[in-house]
Amino acid sequence: MDWTTFLGHQRQQTWFANAIGQSKLASTFLMVGPTGIGKRTFCKLIAKSLLCTQTDPKELSVCNRCETCVQVEKQTHPDVLYLARDPEKSVLTIDQLLGSDGARMREGFCYELRIRPYSNRRKIAIIDDADTLKEDTANSLLKTLEEPPPGAVIFLLGTSEKRQLSTIRSRSQIVRFSPLADAHVTELILRHQLVSDPSAARELAQRAHGSIQYAQELNDPTLQEFRNQIHAYLQQRPMDFIGFAKSIIDHLNQSTPEGQPRRDRLKWCLDEVIDVLRNSLWTQMHIASQEGMEPEDRFAPMRNLSARTIIELIELTQEARENIQRFIAPAALLEAWSANICRTARL
Ligand SMILES: [Zn+2]
Structure with missing residues (x-):
């Protein structure tokens, strides 16, 4: 995936391109909008743009060929951390953030974020399910949000601003995402081969509320x-x-x-x-x-x-x-x- 094949969210792309170009990128972003509209892919592309070794790091662009780009795409790059709720659990847990009881602060997300970047550039974190952060879990994240390691960029992904704790909201730059246009959902339905007939894809897209995930469920x-x-x-x-x-x-x-x-x-x-x-x-x-x-x-x-x-x-x-x-x-x-x-x- 590169920016030319990424669909929608043009306004947010321009905004990040400006912030990166002017070296004014904040360290914590709360990305809010319905599920299945590409927020996570967007964050991965930002991570790729910031780490790509073949393009200017002050430009929102990727080569999509260098080892870094390939690793970010496969989610194996050591400087890009992913955190999501365990499918068996309903919330993100303190253990995930700070390490298990016997190893508090010696493992877990906050610890890993502090390890020196392998690329010598920066660490980037993508945290899914921010909607499920409870007060005590969020508290264990606040110190990291207030004093992030130099250059680190943390993306918290949630469905709506309303669902976020005020402690998180006040420490983040909020970026709002809207549902995708039907034409973009149609294109994604065909790209993911949910259906192969273009008119069936259009019909499915019209019922999908601008979300490819919803289209998948409907299908x-x-x-x-x-x-x-x-x-x-x-x-x-x-x-x-x-x-x-x-x-x-x-x-x-x-x-x-x-x-x-x-x-x-x-x-x-x-x-x-x-x-x-x-x-x-x-x-x-x-x-x-x-x-x-x-x-x-x-x-x-x-x-x-x-x-x-x-x-x-x-x-x-x-x-x-x-x-x-x-x-x-x-x-x-x-x-x-x-x-x-x-x-x-x-x-
Ligand atoms: Zn690259």
Whole structure:
């Protein structure tokens, strides 16, 4: 990957090119934006640009051929550190940052960052899952953020600014990323061979909210099947949100391991519900302005709900989605959500 094949985020590229050109690069960046839009790849390219031995380090460019470029690409370069939540755990841990109990400060991320750079240039760190940093874990990182080794650049990757602790926010330069344009998602879908037909790729991109990760999920056959089930449920009359919540739980229990994967899948389910509600609202408002038009069948169940009620349902679902990261058990969360929905919609 080089900057010519990287898609989107032009404004952020220009910003970093200026900062690097003027030697005014900060040491800690909080990169926020939805998942699957290329934030991590962007950081890897910055790392490559800063370390490439064949290009001017004051330019945002890479040769993509030197040993350094090859190693950064393969994630084997000793000066580029990667840290992410253990898939079995829900959060980044103090052990990961400061080393295990018996070896505090003699291993772990903060220790490794302080080891002299192999390249004699600088160390670069890419920390995924910044959303999951808890107060005590974040505290163990603050000293490193306040007094980083000379030249070190630390990228913290999160989904939204709101989810970050104020202690981290106040010590970082915040860089915001937006979802990718549909044309870019289409190109990535074809590049990753999710589908081979360009018009199918375009259709998939339109539903992917500017995220290649979301496109991948939408393209997963089990998820597609479950997506159809969700839509079928939402078309039932009378609507049965309690039964619907139970069917989501069954699906999660059968298909997805506990912990973060299950929370991610639940998020996806609620996103689908939000999508249906939003489309329903749009159809309803559109119909209100064009008398005599009948709503599409798939949105018919919402016909007897007022726009205001649908907006409230969207808000309730968004709130439930936000609560997923608070580690409430999915079954309890969905039970509360469906009860609130029924009360609001008077079902
Ligand atoms: Zn190079």
